[in-house]
Amino acid sequence: xxxxxxxVHVIVSIFLIAIVLVNVGKGSEVGAVFTGSQAxxxxxxxxxxxxxxxxxxxxxxxxxSLALTYFSAKRSGASLMEKAPKIExxxxxxxxxxxxxxxxxxxxxx
Numbered sequence: 001x002x003x004x005x006x007x008v009h010v011i012v013s014i015f016l017i018a019i020v021l022v023n024v025g026k027g028s029e030v031g032a033v034f035t036g037s038q039a040x041x042x043x044x045x046x047x048x049x050x051x052x053x054x055x056x057x058x059x060x061x062x063x064x065s066l067a068l069t070y071f072s073a074k075r076s077g078a079s080l081m082e083k084a085p086k087i088e089x090x091x092x093x094x095x096x097x098x099x100x101x102x103x104x105x106x107x108x109x110x
Contacts, residue, residue, distance in 0.1 A: 001071065002068075002071050002072075002075065005064060005067055005068055005071065006068065008064055009061070009064040009065065009068060012057060012060050012061050012064060013061060015057055016054070016057040016058060016061055019050065019053055019054050019057060020054060022050065023050050023051075023054060
């Protein structure tokens with residue numbers, strides 16, 4: 001199950017990258033090269049069709065990402081914090097207390 005999900009995730013990732021590069025942006029950057037192939041969608045078709053495909057692929061990408069995270073946590077059986085070695089920090093040594101000097105003169109009282 002986990003391996004199948006990883007394969008689906010990689011395929012969705014590749015398609016998502018490709019569809020984002022094909023999209024014609026407002027500045028017509030990279031997508032301008034592929035405008036001739038979008039003529040089959042009609043005048044207003046490419047924007048809405050490509051936007052819907054991009055949205056569907058993005059939702060599928062996030063869903064597979066969350067599923068992979070969930071199944072990965074289930075496979076390991078424990079969190080990273082539980083697997084971390086316990087470190088014992090020794091108690092700090094107490095510093096010797098300074099001796100009270102009684103030969104300090106006290107101010108005269110009035």
